[in-house]
Amino acid sequence: MDIQQIEDTGLVRMYAKRDIALVRGEGARLWDSDGRQYHDFASNYGVNILGHADPEVTRAITEQAGRLLSCHQSFYNDARAAYVERLREKLPAELGRVFFSNSGAECVEAALKFARAATGRTHVLAARRGYHGRTYGALSATADKKYREPYAPLVPDFAHVAFGSLEELEAAITRDTAAVILEPVQGEAGVHLASPGYLEGVRELTRTHGSLLILDEVQTGFRTGKLFAWEHTGAAPDLLCLSKGIANGVPMGVTIVSEEVSEKLPPGTHGNTFGGAPLACAAALAVLDEIERRDLLSQSASTGAYLLERLRGLNAGGIRDVRGLGLMVAVELRERATKYLRALQERGFIALPGGATTIRFLPPLVIEREAVDTLVDTLGELLAGTREKAGTAAE
Ligand SMILES: Cc1ncc(COP(=O)(O)O)c(C=O)c1O
Structure with a gap:
């Protein structure tokens, strides 16, 4: 079954599609139809608060x-x-x-x-x-x-x-x-x-x-x-x-x-x-x-604070602002976010846009600190070399 072809030709064209088909999830992880694994920092636009297949x-x-x-x-x-x-x-x-x-x-x-x-x-x-x-x-x-x-x-x-x-x-x-x-x-x-x-x-x-x-x-x-x-x-x-x-x-x-x-x-x-x-x-x-x-509210408050702190520690000129509350967190860039969302996905992280220049993270409350660390490290690598002026990202 060609999942993408069927959806592309059969559905009203209303959503900007990502080029993967998600077929399975467990906790804060997702798998696509080719068996590739992703850390879920989107929880289906904020839906899967306990993660997948709880x-x-x-x-x-x-x-x-x-x-x-x-x-x-x-x-x-x-x-x-x-x-x-x-x-x-x-x-x-x-x-x-x-x-x-x-x-x-x-x-x-x-x-x-x-x-x-x-x-x-x-x-x-x-x-x-x-x-x-x-x-x-x-x-x-x-x-x-x-x-x-x-x-x-x-x-x-x-x-x-x-x-x-x-x-x-x-x-x-x-x-x-x-x-x-x-x-x-x-x-x-x-x-x-x-x-x-x-x-x-x-x-x-x-x-x-x-x-x-x-x-x-x-x-x-x-x-x-x-x-x-x-x-x-x-x-x-x-x-x-x-x-x-x-x-x-x-x-x-x-x-x-x-x-x-x-x-x-x-x-x-x-x-x-x-x-x-x-x-x-x-x-x-x-x-x-x-x-x-599972005391998930206080756990998510501390994981959210940790994510914010780690993102604020990223020393990249391309970041205009980092803000959030609990596990609702955003990084505003000095340029469009799309290419970074794509690059994150290619490296195994699903995140969301939040306006044209912002990357938004809405992970399940059960997201682990190791996943946060690898996300922030990866974003840091992607943004390395970006300078304060728009449009000078190194990629
Ligand atoms: C604050 C807020 N209100 C309402 C909605 C609409 O929800 P739905 O897409 O389930 O209709 C959304 C969806 O993103 C939302 O974020």
């Missing part, structure tokens, strides 16, 4: 698949109830109600609809460089013209302000603002952290104006050394969006809302077929159990 997730899925795969939410289900109970233990008392869907965009979509319905307002403020997904609501909150323009017109009443500027937000927020939606750390844009006090300031402004705060933790969830990135700040949201890593690769989206928001939602007005499926809930429960049992 035995406990596999056991939970297998067991559940033998009993009941799906169960519409008009029926009660034991696996779903067990997960909701466990997830709520991890949340502050104010965030008490869970809505299930199947992806990041879908859980953002629910949050936006809920914010409008709960406030009776229509305006939404989001951040420039932010990324929230590709369905119409999520895309309207996403700023990037490249994604927006071919599909215009988008949902009305969305506007964008600079991430990090409380002044801009204060000037834009009004009594018509239903919600402000932000990523606590902007992932797709290249791992941009909020400056200290920013999220707390946003929290205050939204309260003052009677607007809701939606935090999109689709990428940051479980990855920054805490379960939720907002826990690094004092800014708990009214609506919280989770997806990607929460079920280690089984599609799942979760929108968590306060009791107050939940009370204002007209029953029966939003829903989906697959959300809250027992299969996804069983996987998600195993993820929470494993994170706790």
Whole structure:
């Protein structure tokens, strides 16, 4: 079977393809169809938080698949109830109600609809460089013209302000603002952290104006050394969006809302077929159990700090910036990142772009320090000789 030829001729051409076919994974390693092994510093865009083929997730899925795969939410289900109970233990008392869907965009979509319905307002403020997904609501909150323009017109009443500027937000927020939606750390844009006090300031402004705060933790969830990135700040949201890593690769989206928001939602007005499926809930429960049992949050916080420290120690003029939180880390270069991503892949490391000039690392929480060391050494070799001026990389 010619995997590449079949996909190239059979699929809608929507993704810039890499020239390997990944066929197997174990822990933080992946193998391609030629048997070549890779260190996984991408975890499928932040999804495989426990790594690949985790035995406990596999056991939970297998067991559940033998009993009941799906169960519409008009029926009660034991696996779903067990997960909701466990997830709520991890949340502050104010965030008490869970809505299930199947992806990041879908859980953002629910949050936006809920914010409008709960406030009776229509305006939404989001951040420039932010990324929230590709369905119409999520895309309207996403700023990037490249994604927006071919599909215009988008949902009305969305506007964008600079991430990090409380002044801009204060000037834009009004009594018509239903919600402000932000990523606590902007992932797709290249791992941009909020400056200290920013999220707390946003929290205050939204309260003052009677607007809701939606935090999109689709990428940051479980990855920054805490379960939720907002826990690094004092800014708990009214609506919280989770997806990607929460079920280690089984599609799942979760929108968590306060009791107050939940009370204002007209029953029966939003829903989906697959959300809250027992299969996804069983996987998600195993993820929470494993994170706790193996103390993966503190382990990932220290591995992330080590990765940051090692990258900052690279003495290459071609590096403009190194930043990160937990295992969400980026190296911004003075030139385009593509050729370095390709070179890393050729040397057995899968990493991600984060904007045109940034290499982003979202490894599984179980990544080992030896893998970090070999990655940083390899990147150091690739960047050796790069100078401070753009376009002078030695390769
Ligand atoms: C912060 C954030 N929100 C939403 C999404 C959309 O998720 P999905 O691709 O599952 O629709 C992503 C995906 O990268 C994301 O990073």
